[in-house]
Amino acid sequence: xxxxxxxxPRATAANGxxxxxxxxxxxxxxxxxxxxxxxxxxxxxxxxLPAVPAIGLRSMVLSDGPVGVRGQEWSxxxxxxxxxxxxxxxATWDPALARxxxxxxxxxxxxxxxxVLLAPxxxxxxxxxxxxxxxxxxxxxxxxxxxxxxxxxxxxEGGVGTTVKHFVGNDAETDRxxxxxRIAPRPLHELYLAxxxxxxxxxxxxxxxxxxxxxxxxxxxxxxxxxxxxLRGEWGFDGCNVSDWTAARHTVRALRGGLDIAMPGPRTVxxxxxxxxxxxGEVAEAEVDAAVRRVLLLxxxxxxxxxxxxxxxxxxxPQGIDGPETAREIARRSFVLxxxxxxxxxxxxxxxxxxxxxxVAVIGAAARDARVLGGGSATVFPERVVSxxxxxxxxxxxxxxVTFAAGADPRTRVPQARDGFTLRVRxxxxxxxxxxEEPRSDGGVMVMGSFPEGVTQETLGAVELTGSFTPEATxxxxxxxxxxxxxxxxxxxxxxxxxxxxPEGGDPFEAFMHPVExxxxxxxxxxxxxxxxxxxxxxxxGLGSDIDALNFALGHRPPRGDAADGxxxxxxxxxxxxxxxxVVATTEEVESEGFDRTHLRLPGRQxxxxxxxxxxxxxxxxxxNSGSPVExxxxxxxxxxxxxxxxxxxxxVALADVLLGAHEPGGRLPTTWPARLEDAPVTRVTxxxxxxxxxxxxxxxxxxxxxxxxxxxxxxxxxxxxxxxEYEALExxxxxxxxxxxxxxxxxxxxxxxxxxxxxxxxxxxGFERPDxxxxxxxxxxxxxGESIETEIPLPQRAFEIRHPEGRWVRVPGVYRVxxxxxxxxxxxxxxxxxxxx
Numbered sequence: 001x002x003x004x005x006x007x008x009p010r011a012t013a014a015n016g017x018x019x020x021x022x023x024x025x026x027x028x029x030x031x032x033x034x035x036x037x038x039x040x041x042x043x044x045x046x047x048x049l050p051a052v053p054a055i056g057l058r059s060m061v062l063s064d065g066p067v068g069v070r071g072q073e074w075s076x077x078x079x080x081x082x083x084x085x086x087x088x089x090x091a092t093w094d095p096a097l098a099r100x101x102x103x104x105x106x107x108x109x110x111x112x113x114x115x116v117l118l119a120p121x122x123x124x125x126x127x128x129x130x131x132x133x134x135x136x137x138x139x140x141x142x143x144x145x146x147x148x149x150x151x152x153x154x155x156x157e158g159g160v161g162t163t164v165k166h167f168v169g170n171d172a173e174t175d176r177x178x179x180x181x182r183i184a185p186r187p188l189h190e191l192y193l194a195x196x197x198x199x200x201x202x203x204x205x206x207x208x209x210x211x212x213x214x215x216x217x218x219x220x221x222x223x224x225x226x227x228x229x230x231l232r233g234e235w236g237f238d239g240c241n242v243s244d245w246t247a248a249r250h251t252v253r254a255l256r257g258g259l260d261i262a263m264p265g266p267r268t269v270x271x272x273x274x275x276x277x278x279x280x281g282e283v284a285e286a287e288v289d290a291a292v293r294r295v296l297l298l299x300x301x302x303x304x305x306x307x308x309x310x311x312x313x314x315x316x317x318p319q320g321i322d323g324p325e326t327a328r329e330i331a332r333r334s335f336v337l338x339x340x341x342x343x344x345x346x347x348x349x350x351x352x353x354x355x356x357x358x359x360v361a362v363i364g365a366a367a368r369d370a371r372v373l374g375g376g377s378a379t380v381f382p383e384r385v386v387s388x389x390x391x392x393x394x395x396x397x398x399x400x401x402v403t404f405a406a407g408a409d410p411r412t413r414v415p416q417a418r419d420g421f422t423l424r425v426r427x428x429x430x431x432x433x434x435x436x437e438e439p440r441s442d443g444g445v446m447v448m449g450s451f452p453e454g455v456t457q458e459t460l461g462a463v464e465l466t467g468s469f470t471p472e473a474t475x476x477x478x479x480x481x482x483x484x485x486x487x488x489x490x491x492x493x494x495x496x497x498x499x500x501x502x503p504e505g506g507d508p509f510e511a512f513m514h515p516v517e518x519x520x521x522x523x524x525x526x527x528x529x530x531x532x533x534x535x536x537x538x539x540x541x542g543l544g545s546d547i548d549a550l551n552f553a554l555g556h557r558p559p560r561g562d563a564a565d566g567x568x569x570x571x572x573x574x575x576x577x578x579x580x581x582x583v584v585a586t587t588e589e590v591e592s593e594g595f596d597r598t599h600l601r602l603p604g605r606q607x608x609x610x611x612x613x614x615x616x617x618x619x620x621x622x623x624x625n626s627g628s629p630v631e632x633x634x635x636x637x638x639x640x641x642x643x644x645x646x647x648x649x650x651x652x653v654a655l656a657d658v659l660l661g662a663h664e665p666g667g668r669l670p671t672t673w674p675a676r677l678e679d680a681p682v683t684r685v686t687x688x689x690x691x692x693x694x695x696x697x698x699x700x701x702x703x704x705x706x707x708x709x710x711x712x713x714x715x716x717x718x719x720x721x722x723x724x725x726e727y728e729a730l731e732x733x734x735x736x737x738x739x740x741x742x743x744x745x746x747x748x749x750x751x752x753x754x755x756x757x758x759x760x761x762x763x764x765x766x767g768f769e770r771p772d773x774x775x776x777x778x779x780x781x782x783x784x785x786g787e788s789i790e791t792e793i794p795l796p797q798r799a800f801e802i803r804h805p806e807g808r809w810v811r812v813p814g815v816y817r818v819x820x821x822x823x824x825x826x827x828x829x830x831x832x833x834x835x836x837x838x
Contacts, residue, residue: 017309021300024308028055037292038275043265046449047072056306065119068380071112074448079383081323085627088334088645090137091667093752095150102154103318104326109160115302116161122148122195125671127682131173131596134374134627138670139701145198152203159312163207170211172685173596180214180691189803206239212247221248227258240298260291331647331654333666337720339641343619349640351661359401361577363570365409366585370651376593382649391652407570410604412589414480414555417443423467430461443554451548466533474526475559482517483552485538492530496520510594575616585625596685600631600677614638629673668719668752675713702824703771717823723749727828732818739820742788754778758817813837
């Protein structure tokens with residue numbers, strides 16, 4: 001009998017596939033001429049790469065994520081499962097759950113014919129003002145890397161590639177296309193590059209997306225040092241580097257900077273310009289070959305290169321995943337209960353005892369019209385959305401009365417026309433001939449990538465959204481039109497608006513996604529149908545001459561009284577109820593890709609609404625529906641505050657699960673919530689003279705709060721459950737930590753054990769300052785009432801290292817306090833260890 005260890009069959013199979021892929025790539029490469037190779041490095045349209053049938057190469061399809069898979073069509077006709085926002089996923093502190101989310105998204109991608117998902121986003125929460133905050137995970141690089149690794153592993157175990165983005169420094173939206181982010185070497189490596197390094201080491205992503213912005217003087221699509229020396233050299237990344245859309249700017253510099261694919265196509269800096277550069281002697285064909293190898297390897301891994309097995313065999317692909325149930329589980333495990341005080345002398349405000357209440361008031365426009373995802377390229381279209389109001393109505397016993405009051409509407413734009421409208425969209429030539437006609441479920445018409453079959457930029461002259469509207473209420477209705485171009489709105493034969501609208505702001509994506517809105521008012525009578533037509537002649541028919549795109553909309557708001565009347569109605573409903581559940585929210589005008597926030601206040605009169613409702617009903621529960629931090633000036637006046645993030649399509653059922661106690665809220669804060677914007681340590685996101693200095697260095701997030709002397713509203717890692725935990729024992733070495741804790745409550749629960757390292761010297765080693773403490777590991781545990789449980793958490797050696805200016809990692813010896821904590825501000829046990837140098 002052999003003493004040799006048995007080989008892992010899966011590892012052996014993976015090695016065999018890798019060897020076969022490498023051989024197939026070389027064979028395919030040898031059969032290509034220069035023009036074909038150059039073309040392979042350029043998208044053929046908005047979302048796909050070219051096929052080469054002669055070598056068995058199929059066209060690869062790329063699609064936006066990260067909360068769903070949109071596919072090639074940016075339209076509500078093509079439904080997707082919508083998971084909670086990345087901030088929500090990070091709030092679970094559960095990489096295994098992120099991995100399951102990845103399995104579901106891979107299943108969705110295969111259903112839609114997508115080979116590569118443009119996700120996850122692992123930029124850091126440098127400032128709470130970052131407009132795309134909701135699409136990133138955390139202010140901490142370790143938590144970001146761990147959740148991102150789970151996500152990438154899950155997607156790629158489903159046979160679908162990922163492109164980790166945006167490499168690197170895309171931490172704000174202001175002037176993101178041109179800004180030069182000036183980041184010193186230590187924060188660049190110890191913070192902003194760290195999540196990418198973690199993913200490359202632990203999840204082996206098949207792709208990375210380079211950002212629009214510059215870092216230290218070089219645009220990221222041309223950054224030879226960070227891409228070739230660090231990403232590929234130091235870390236050993238063997239995947240494909242794709243540009244953010246339209247980010248590639250120069251043929252030679254992009255190729256030598258390590259860019260493999262310039263998107264979107266067909267006209268990019270690669271393709272024909274690259275072939276011409278080779279023939280002119282500006283670059284060598286061998287440099288093109290290196291990029292083509294990586295593209296062909298991506299094709300082989302995703303099953304798009306004939307004659308070679310994909311990276312994941314069909315028998316190993318996870319199947320049969322329940323999308324709605326997965327979305328529901330992630331949502332309830334992401335909800336962060338930040339406050340839960342007793343109501344009078346009774347039990348705590350949450351969970352609500354459904355058997356003890358007879359009337360529940362549900363308040364807030366977002367309770368009825370849930371905001372389930374952030375704006376911008378993360379947009380996907382769910383087949384259904386369960387609102388908080390619908391979820392609670394379904395979950396409460398039949399003998400419990402539920403009342404609803406909108407209270408205060410946070411939206412600054414008029415919602416798209418829907419209820420009472422029957423609409424269709426007609427694509428017309430310039431002389432009025434019909435090209436295509438399609439039904440519409442609402443007043444929004446968006447195309448990004450390709451027009452409907454039969455419509456081209458050359459033939460399209462105008463688009464009409466037409467149909468009828470039967471109002472439910474008599475009075476003055478508000479209609480809104482939006483779009484860049486000429487708009488003419490006709491209602492029952494009368495022209496109510498006829499003008500041209502021009503974009504505002506400097507970001508073309510923002511201008512496209514959020515075009516200027518104009519409003520008119522029209523008196524209508526309940527039950528009397530009127531004809532409605534919005535004619536749109538766009539100022540341009542694309543994002544460039546080759547990318548079909550248009551966006552315009554008809555909005556509608558029914559008659560409504562004064563805002564104060566709505567708040568009074570909500571107060572009356574709350575006063576008459578046993579429990580008031582108030583849902584407050586941000587809007588797409590506040591949190592979206594393309595712009596940063598200017599403040600952290602809830603939009604509209606929602607703060608006033610909460611204050612008034614809480615005064616009318618002592619048992620008020622506030623649900624905060626935002627993807628990132630907002631100010632909560634009333635938080636001490638209400639007994640319970642639950643953060644729901646952007647909770648995905650199953651928002652209402654997950655919320656009912658938690659509010660009524662079927663499940664406890666499982667989330668912990670992945671980022672610090674300030675009490676006031678002026679207290680936040682980092683608030684500068686606007687460049688000066690084209691540059692943004694990261695002058696705070698290593699000190700962002702909780703690292704900065706520890707130095708500021710100010711207290712946040714809620715600290716990093718904070719979150720309450722429905723039970724209590726006692727930390728009983730802690731043992732630590734420089735390699736791992738073992739923690740024993742006990743559930744001392746009356747019900748089963750879940751705890752996130754957080755391990756922090758705190759150097760016990762001055763924090764200065766070899767002239768390098770360090771934070772007071774930093775996250776070094778974490779684990780989730782579950783136990784029944786009275787049960788104890790142990791968990792062992794490895795300590796990464798990088799946690800004891802700093803980045804030296806000479807470009808190497810240096811281990812810092814000394815005495816460290818190892819803390820087992822409930823949050824960064826709530827250590828429960830601590831021991832000291834001594835760590836030696838290299």
